[in-house]
Amino acid sequence: MDDLTDVETTAAWLSREELDSARERLPILYVHAVPVRVDDRGIVTRIALLLRADDEGGIGQEVVGGRVLYHEKIRDALARHIENDLGPVALPRIPVSPHPIAVAQFFPTPGVTPYHDPRQHAVSLVYIVAVMGDCRPQQDALDLSWVTPEEAADMSMRGEMSGSHGVLVRQALAHIGFPV
Amino acid sequence: MDDLTDVETTAAWLSREELDSARERLPILYVHAVPVRVDDRGIVTRIALLLRADDEGGIGQEVVGGRVLYHEKIRDALARHIENDLGPVALPRIPVSPHPIAVAQFFPTPGVTPYHDPRQHAVSLVYIVAVMGDCRPQQDALDLSWVTPEEAADMSMRGEMSGSHGVLVRQALAHIGFPV
Amino acid sequence: MDDLTDVETTAAWLSREELDSARERLPILYVHAVPVRVDDRGIVTRIALLLRADDEGGIGQEVVGGRVLYHEKIRDALARHIENDLGPVALPRIPVSPHPIAVAQFFPTPGVTPYHDPRQHAVSLVYIVAVMGDCRPQQDALDLSWVTPEEAADMSMRGEMSGSHGVLVRQALAHIGFPV
Amino acid sequence: MDDLTDVETTAAWLSREELDSARERLPILYVHAVPVRVDDRGIVTRIALLLRADDEGGIGQEVVGGRVLYHEKIRDALARHIENDLGPVALPRIPVSPHPIAVAQFFPTPGVTPYHDPRQHAVSLVYIVAVMGDCRPQQDALDLSWVTPEEAADMSMRGEMSGSHGVLVRQALAHIGFPV
Numbered sequence: 001m002d003d004l005t006d007v008e009t010t011a012a013w014l015s016r017e018e019l020d021s022a023r024e025r026l027p028i029l030y031v032h033a034v035p036v037r038v039d040d041r042g043i044v045t046r047i048a049l050l051l052r053a054d055d056e057g058g059i060g061q062e063v064v065g066g067r068v069l070y071h072e073k074i075r076d077a078l079a080r081h082i083e084n085d086l087g088p089v090a091l092p093r094i095p096v097s098p099h100p101i102a103v104a105q106f107f108p109t110p111g112v113t114p115y116h117d118p119r120q121h122a123v124s125l126v127y128i129v130a131v132m133g134d135c136r137p138q139q140d141a142l143d144l145s146w147v148t149p150e151e152a153a154d155m156s157m158r159g160e161m162s163g164s165h166g167v168l169v170r171q172a173l174a175h176i177g178f179p180v
Numbered sequence: 181m182d183d184l185t186d187v188e189t190t191a192a193w194l195s196r197e198e199l200d201s202a203r204e205r206l207p208i209l210y211v212h213a214v215p216v217r218v219d220d221r222g223i224v225t226r227i228a229l230l231l232r233a234d235d236e237g238g239i240g241q242e243v244v245g246g247r248v249l250y251h252e253k254i255r256d257a258l259a260r261h262i263e264n265d266l267g268p269v270a271l272p273r274i275p276v277s278p279h280p281i282a283v284a285q286f287f288p289t290p291g292v293t294p295y296h297d298p299r300q301h302a303v304s305l306v307y308i309v310a311v312m313g314d315c316r317p318q319q320d321a322l323d324l325s326w327v328t329p330e331e332a333a334d335m336s337m338r339g340e341m342s343g344s345h346g347v348l349v350r351q352a353l354a355h356i357g358f359p360v
Numbered sequence: 361m362d363d364l365t366d367v368e369t370t371a372a373w374l375s376r377e378e379l380d381s382a383r384e385r386l387p388i389l390y391v392h393a394v395p396v397r398v399d400d401r402g403i404v405t406r407i408a409l410l411l412r413a414d415d416e417g418g419i420g421q422e423v424v425g426g427r428v429l430y431h432e433k434i435r436d437a438l439a440r441h442i443e444n445d446l447g448p449v450a451l452p453r454i455p456v457s458p459h460p461i462a463v464a465q466f467f468p469t470p471g472v473t474p475y476h477d478p479r480q481h482a483v484s485l486v487y488i489v490a491v492m493g494d495c496r497p498q499q500d501a502l503d504l505s506w507v508t509p510e511e512a513a514d515m516s517m518r519g520e521m522s523g524s525h526g527v528l529v530r531q532a533l534a535h536i537g538f539p540v
Numbered sequence: 541m542d543d544l545t546d547v548e549t550t551a552a553w554l555s556r557e558e559l560d561s562a563r564e565r566l567p568i569l570y571v572h573a574v575p576v577r578v579d580d581r582g583i584v585t586r587i588a589l590l591l592r593a594d595d596e597g598g599i600g601q602e603v604v605g606g607r608v609l610y611h612e613k614i615r616d617a618l619a620r621h622i623e624n625d626l627g628p629v630a631l632p633r634i635p636v637s638p639h640p641i642a643v644a645q646f647f648p649t650p651g652v653t654p655y656h657d658p659r660q661h662a663v664s665l666v667y668i669v670a671v672m673g674d675c676r677p678q679q680d681a682l683d684l685s686w687v688t689p690e691e692a693a694d695m696s697m698r699g700e701m702s703g704s705h706g707v708l709v710r711q712a713l714a715h716i717g718f719p720v
Contacts, residue, residue, distance in 0.1 A: 022562055024610070028566070042456050069567070071649070074645060093453060097536045098537055100639075103640065107611065167359045170360055221616065249387070276576065276668055277715055279463060281637070282459065292433070355637055474719035530714060
């Protein structure tokens with residue numbers, strides 16, 4: 001979920017070795033954003049999925065996300081990761097409240113929760129973020145696709161998403177009232 | 181979802197004819213409670229399902245629910261319907277906040293939302309309610325069964341629940357972090 | 361909170377007499393929207409307040425709101441009341457989820473809850489809605505003012521809002537993390 | 541908010557020096573619990589406040605809270621801190637969902653958010669937790685008092701709580717529908 005840019009950006013805060021060390025000692029705070037297109041009545045019409053090499057060495061569809069940095073507000077972390085993953089003109093509508101739609105607890109040990117991250121114990125605050133502008137896959141993403149909520153639900157059931165991201169997308173769909 | 185007892189109880193407020201008339205003119209406020217057993221760490225271990233004749237003439241598993249009456253608080257409506265459906269010694273832990281985990285919009289026209297009620301337009305505030313005592317099916321329920329979250333998810337996918345109640349149970353499971 | 365236009369619009373559904381009768385028999389479903397301006401980081405910078413004759417015969421600041429009609433979705437009720445109260449080019453960002461930030465239970469009897477409406481028992485789903493366009497007071501509103509969150513908190517403490525609306529605004533401010 | 545026992549318990553994970561170092565580099569994940577007494581209808585009748593030396597060298601009323609440890613679930617962190625602060629027979633009803641009622645972002649720099657912690661950048665997931673058993677102040681707490689919601693609101697306005705904890709308590713009161 002993290003990426004090179006992240007590491008470079010945060011060089012002043014934490015070296016790679018220090019981050020690796022912290023990851024073995026502390027839960028790491030994350031944010032995830034499910035990027036969506038909405039019509040003018042607020043109905044979610046499409047969900048953006050990023051195709052990338054996932055944490056387990058395969059390839060899978062993922063949503064946007066990454067670490068919250070030291071002295072960074074949640075809303076700023078969301079804006080930064082959306083820009084990192086979808087480009088500078090995605091025009092996200094950052095939520096007015098830090099209240100997440102879900103809390104995803106990623107454990108390094110599989111099976112503790114539905115969320116697994118072999119590198120670390122990460123606790124992620126999950127948001128749905130409408131993006132109004134032009135989105136292009138950045139950096140490590142191989143592709144960016146816009147799918148309907150129905151397609152996203154199907155893809156997650158067929159295992160085309162990283163396991164944890166499939167659960168996360170279905171949690172988001174359930175939250176907006178879509179039948180998962 | 182309503183039942184005879186409801187109608188009798190509310191005779192002072194609304195006759196059957198008046199209620200039928202209101203149901204063609206106004207959205208009716210409902211509450212639904214997903215009754216659960218929890219262990220002492222707050223983990224949901226079982227969900228209670230009531231087998232009954234559903235609104236479409238079939239038989240299906242449902243959760244607890246019904247109308248909110250005139251001058252009745254949401255918490256009191258929850259307590260009343262839990263007593264009506266699970267008996268007087270269910271010992272529910274009524275939520276401290278009226279904040280629902282979901283809002284289910286039942287429409288008389290199928291397909292408008294995932295929730296359908298041929299009799300009326302009902303808007304339901306949905307809660308998860310831990311019950312600590314002895315539960316017995318009351319009145320129109322044919323059976324009461326306690327299933328695991330996994331079994332509930334499977335049953336809802338296999339169509340063993342009334343359609344709307346299957347969606348509602350999966351929304352509740354997603355809310356507590358269970359992978360639906 | 362309702363207004364003449366509402367009654368006219370819904371003439372096909374319910375006459376004034378029938379609505380008055382229903383109001384004495386059933387809880388009436390409402391929505392309220394706290395209209396806000398946000399900057400591009402999602403920070404609430406201003407709250408819109410409508411000055412109008414309140415339900416108790418005085419004058420007070422209120423937020424947007426009104427009834428949900430038969431066969432109307434919550435998001436459509438929100439859009440309709442925002443247009444009724446703020447005009448046709450307010451450009452609201454209707455929330456993607458029907459999940460409210462609060463549930464306000466208005467009782468005809470004062471003191472049952474912090475919310476009072478002498479005309480009826482109304483249960484309102486409360487949302488924060490960013491409006492991006494031009495807003496003008498419509499119909500029965502005497503004025504529309506944009507105040508900072510701090511000013512809104514102060515006004516509600518000084519009693520310049522209808523009592524119930526002051527509570528509602530402070531609940532909204534608390535939800536977005538503003539110290540009330 | 542942390543305490544000696546915490547440090548001892550987590551010695552295997554992180555030395556005091558390492559924790560101090562991490563606190564200068566990473567946001568630290570916290571949980572806070574507002575301990576409440578409820579009646580059998582779910583109405584909050586009392587809130588528990590702990591009198592202790594606060595982070596700024598004064599004395600103030602606080603709620604329960606502390607760090608989430610590596611490989612610890614949120615619910616287990618809540619249970620551990622409640623036991624640490626209120627004793628082993630508090631009999632908490634740990635929430636069924638990891639969904640917090642609020643997210644409190646404590647910054648080392650005052651004024652960035654309403655929450656301030658001079659020692660660190662901490663992001664706290666806030667819960668309301670009903671406790672049914674016997675509660676006694678533990679460790680560093682000077683006293684434990686049970687106050688009504690009204691008294692809690694008054695105390696927070698009069699500055700008798702640590703600043704951040706006053707905001708946190710009012711957010712919790714707003715969430716349960718109490719007029720703050």
